[in-house]
Amino acid sequence: MRAALYAAALAALLAAWQVTALAVGKPYLPPPAEVAAQMASDSWLLAYNLLATLRRVAISALIALVLGLAAGLSATWLPERVSASFIRALVLLTYPIPHLALTPIFLHLFGIEASKIAIISLIALYPIALSVMEWAQRFPRDLASLIYVMGGGRRDVVKYVVLPSSLPGVLTGVRIAVSTAYSVSFIAESLAVTDGLGALIYTSWHRLEFARMYAAIVTLSAAGLASYALLAWLERRAVKWA
Amino acid sequence: MIELRDVWFRYREGPFVLQSFTAAFPRGVSTILGPNGSGKTTLLRVIAGILKPERGVVTIDGRPPERLWGRVVYLPQSGGLYPWMSNRENIALPLKLARRPRREIETAVVRAARALGVAHLLDKYPREVSGGEQQRVLLARAVASGAEVWLLDEPLSMVDVDHRSEIARIISDAVRGTGSCAIVVTHNIKDVVELGGRAYIARGPPLSLVAELSPHECASAEALERAVRALLARPFASR
Numbered sequence: 001m002r003a004a005l006y007a008a009a010l011a012a013l014l015a016a017w018q019v020t021a022l023a024v025g026k027p028y029l030p031p032p033a034e035v036a037a038q039m040a041s042d043s044w045l046l047a048y049n050l051l052a053t054l055r056r057v058a059i060s061a062l063i064a065l066v067l068g069l070a071a072g073l074s075a076t077w078l079p080e081r082v083s084a085s086f087i088r089a090l091v092l093l094t095y096p097i098p099h100l101a102l103t104p105i106f107l108h109l110f111g112i113e114a115s116k117i118a119i120i121s122l123i124a125l126y127p128i129a130l131s132v133m134e135w136a137q138r139f140p141r142d143l144a145s146l147i148y149v150m151g152g153g154r155r156d157v158v159k160y161v162v163l164p165s166s167l168p169g170v171l172t173g174v175r176i177a178v179s180t181a182y183s184v185s186f187i188a189e190s191l192a193v194t195d196g197l198g199a200l201i202y203t204s205w206h207r208l209e210f211a212r213m214y215a216a217i218v219t220l221s222a223a224g225l226a227s228y229a230l231l232a233w234l235e236r237r238a239v240k241w242a
Numbered sequence: 243m244i245e246l247r248d249v250w251f252r253y254r255e256g257p258f259v260l261q262s263f264t265a266a267f268p269r270g271v272s273t274i275l276g277p278n279g280s281g282k283t284t285l286l287r288v289i290a291g292i293l294k295p296e297r298g299v300v301t302i303d304g305r306p307p308e309r310l311w312g313r314v315v316y317l318p319q320s321g322g323l324y325p326w327m328s329n330r331e332n333i334a335l336p337l338k339l340a341r342r343p344r345r346e347i348e349t350a351v352v353r354a355a356r357a358l359g360v361a362h363l364l365d366k367y368p369r370e371v372s373g374g375e376q377q378r379v380l381l382a383r384a385v386a387s388g389a390e391v392w393l394l395d396e397p398l399s400m401v402d403v404d405h406r407s408e409i410a411r412i413i414s415d416a417v418r419g420t421g422s423c424a425i426v427v428t429h430n431i432k433d434v435v436e437l438g439g440r441a442y443i444a445r446g447p448p449l450s451l452v453a454e455l456s457p458h459e460c461a462s463a464e465a466l467e468r469a470v471r472a473l474l475a476r477p478f479a480s481r
Binding site for chain 1: 290291292311312313314315316318321322324325326327335336339340367368369387
């Protein structure tokens with residue numbers, strides 16, 4: 001039933017695309033069939049660039065996860081309240097900064113390739129850090145008290161209460177972070193064009209190769225969707241107790 | 243022996259739930275029978291060291307409760323199970339925290355689970371079992387832990403009628419077998435009869451123990467109910 005609904009939604013999207021393409025009748029909006037044919041003929045080019053993008057997204061998401069977890073947990077759970085508050089203030093103060101604007105600085109600091117990963121990681125870090133901060137504060141205090149009564153210490157409270165009760169929040173943060181990483185990867189890759197689907201979209205656009213541009217957009221969207229579905233499945237398995 | 247001397251406790255700026263409360267509970271099972279909202283749960287949490295009194299002294303065998311952590315088991319009326327752990331992990335938790343060997347933990351968990359009739363539920367999560375079964379899993383944790391001090395908040399409230407006597411007997415046997423000190427709070431007269439031991443009649447807030455009844459006086463529900471009704475105006479649950 002669920003699969004049928006998704007298939008119906010996809011069919012509706014394709015139909016809307018087809019109708020709009022026919023109505024507009026311009027080269028910058030080719031119909032789905034033309035894009036599909038381009039995808040078939042460009043399969044190696046798309047695969048090569050997809051791998052480059054996936055590698056960046058995976059590395060960036062991993063960096064964001066580690067730093068986001070560390071920031072989120074230390075902002076709520078450091079023994080020294082001042083340090084915890086300082087990290088919390090740091091996260092909240094730097095969150096509203098338009099991080100993409102830092103790209104030129106990152107290019108100078110880290111070079112072309114590392115700057116892309118740095119900017120994606122930085123933007124993906126915040127959903128995780130904020131989600132962990134929120135959930136780690138809401139841990140069940142009664143269950144934490146019981147850990148002490150049963151002879152456990154602060155570390156046991158983190159291990160047996162704070163981390164597992166924050167897991168749904170962490171995984172939600174990761175899902176948002178990976179989706180954000182895909183969006184940002186397009187911008188990061190098109191700012192310093194080397195490889196990746198973002199770079200392919202950008203160069204195809206400038207060469208007016210619209211079918212190829214759409215083929216790359218569809219591939220990037222499919223990768224984002226697949227990652228989202230995979231993470232949602234992992235989340236269901238990891239928090240089957242909920 | 244659990245002793246409280248001139249203990250004062252209140253939540254934030256609210257009225258005192260414990261006001262100059264003084265009592266001593268010897269080894270064995272002591273049941274505190276009183277209406278809901280009288281302060282019984284607060285008393286257990288103060289004895290467990292979870293709540294700090296504003297004034298007064300709480301000691302377990304002459305030491306503050308925090309010094310006994312690890313040898314105390316406190317079973318809240320609800321919500322004492324960790325939802326992200328299987329029932330097996332929930333029962334094993336105090337032993338894990340005590341860094342006991344894995345084999346010893348597994349043996350103790352299975353033995354306690356069998357005694358409480360929850361061995362078939364070990365690999366399920368708490369949300370997958372009924373309220374009464376959750377309560378039995380909590381009690382299995384207490385039995386497996388081998389604690390010296392048991393603080394049980396309405397431990398039989400959700401256990402079905404068919405299992406109440408048997409589980410009350412398991413609690414009593416475990417406490418007597420280990421020479422432990424158990425305080426059980428309840429609002430149900432039948433729990434007192436089934437658990438045996440001495441009983442204290444409570445009223446409040448602020449909580450006060452208005453009478454102490456010997457194990458002999460607690461042997462019959464009818465006699466106990468008459469005694470309680472004579473002492474208190476508010477009715478008690480008897481089913």
